[in-house]
Amino acid sequence: MIDTHCHLDHPVFDADRAAVLAxxxxxxxxxxxVPAIRLDNFTAVVALRSPALQIALGLHPLFMADxxxxxxxxxxxxxxxxxxxxxxxIGLDAMAPVxxxxxxxxxxxxxxxxxxxxxxxILLHVRKTxxxxxxxxxxxxxxYGGIVxxxxxxVQQAQGYLGLGFRLGMGGVVTRERAVRIRQVASVxxxxxxxxxxxxxxxxxxxxxxxxxxxxxxxxxxxALAELRQVAPEHIRAITRANTRMVLGWPDKEE
Numbered sequence: 001m002i003d004t005h006c007h008l009d010h011p012v013f014d015a016d017r018a019a020v021l022a023x024x025x026x027x028x029x030x031x032x033x034v035p036a037i038r039l040d041n042f043t044a045v046v047a048l049r050s051p052a053l054q055i056a057l058g059l060h061p062l063f064m065a066d067x068x069x070x071x072x073x074x075x076x077x078x079x080x081x082x083x084x085x086x087x088x089x090i091g092l093d094a095m096a097p098v099x100x101x102x103x104x105x106x107x108x109x110x111x112x113x114x115x116x117x118x119x120x121x122i123l124l125h126v127r128k129t130x131x132x133x134x135x136x137x138x139x140x141x142x143x144y145g146g147i148v149x150x151x152x153x154x155v156q157q158a159q160g161y162l163g164l165g166f167r168l169g170m171g172g173v174v175t176r177e178r179a180v181r182i183r184q185v186a187s188v189x190x191x192x193x194x195x196x197x198x199x200x201x202x203x204x205x206x207x208x209x210x211x212x213x214x215x216x217x218x219x220x221x222x223x224a225l226a227e228l229r230q231v232a233p234e235h236i237r238a239i240t241r242a243n244t245r246m247v248l249g250w251p252d253k254e255e
Contacts, residue, residue, distance in 0.1 A: 001240070002196060002240065003029050005033060007034065007200060008032065008053070009036070012201050020214050024214065024218075027216040027218065028237070031052050032052065033054050037089055038060060054250065055082075056087060056123050058111060072114060079120075086146060091108060091126050093127045095128065108136060116142055121145050121147070130160075131157070134164070147168070147197075147248075150171055153185070162193050167193055167243050169199075170194055171198055172198070172220070173203060177206075200212070205217050206220070
C-alpha cells in the first residue's frame with residue numbers, strides 16, 4: 001500500500017517516528033508521501049525523504065499569516081533545488097477567516113501556475129471550496145492532475161476532478177458509517193479514481209477516535225472500500241497502488 005498523504009514530519013512523531021514507519025511496513029504500507037504546508041517546515045520534510053518516502057512542497061491555505069511576501073518565489077527555489085514529487089499541500093479553505101479568502105485565491109492560483117511550469121501534479125486541500133477550485137483548474141487549463149486530499153464532495157464534483165486527471169484521497173472518514181456521502185462516492189466512482197491516505201496524525205479511522213492516527217491503519221480503509229465496492233481487499237490494494245504511481249509519476253516497485 002501507498003499512503004499518499006501523511007504528515008510524518010509533525011512533532012507528535014518526533015519520539016517514535018522510526019517505530020511508526022516500522023508499524024506501517026508490518027501493516028503492508030511500504031511507501032509514503034509527506035506534504036509540506038509552509039516554508040518553515042520544508043527543511044524537516046526534505047530531511048525525511050528516502051526512496052520509499054517521497055515529498056511534496058506547498059503553501060497551505062490555513063496558514064496565510066505564515067506565508068511571507070515572496071513565499072511563492074521561495075517555494076519555486078525549493079522546488080528547483082529538491083525536485084519534489086508534487087506541489088502541495090495547496091488549495092482553498094472556506095472555513096478559514098473570510099478576510100483571508102482573497103489572498104488564498106491568489107496564492108492558490110500562483111502555486112497552480114508554478115506546478116504547470118515545472119510539470120508537477122498537485123495535492124489539493126479543499127474545504128467547502130470544490131466548485132471554486134474546479135473553476136480555477138479549468139480556467140488555468142491545468143494539465144498535470146494530482147490528488148484531492150480527503151475528498152468529501154459530491155459524485156458530480158468527483159467526476160469534475162476525474163475529468164481533469166485527479167484522483168480522490170480516501171482515508172479514515174470512509175470507515176465511518178455516518179459518513180454517508182463519501183461512502184456513496186467511494187462506492188460508485190470508477191476504481192481508477194481511488195488512492196489511499198491516512199492524513200496522519202489526523203482523521204483516524206473507526207475504532208481509533210481520539211488517538212494519534214498512523215499509516216498502519218490504512219488496512220482499515222482498504223477493507224472499508226472493499227466492502228463498499230464488493231471486491232477483494234487485494235484488488236483495492238492493487239488498484240490504489242497503480243493509480244498513485246500513474247498520477248504522481250512514481251516508478252513501479254515490487255512490494
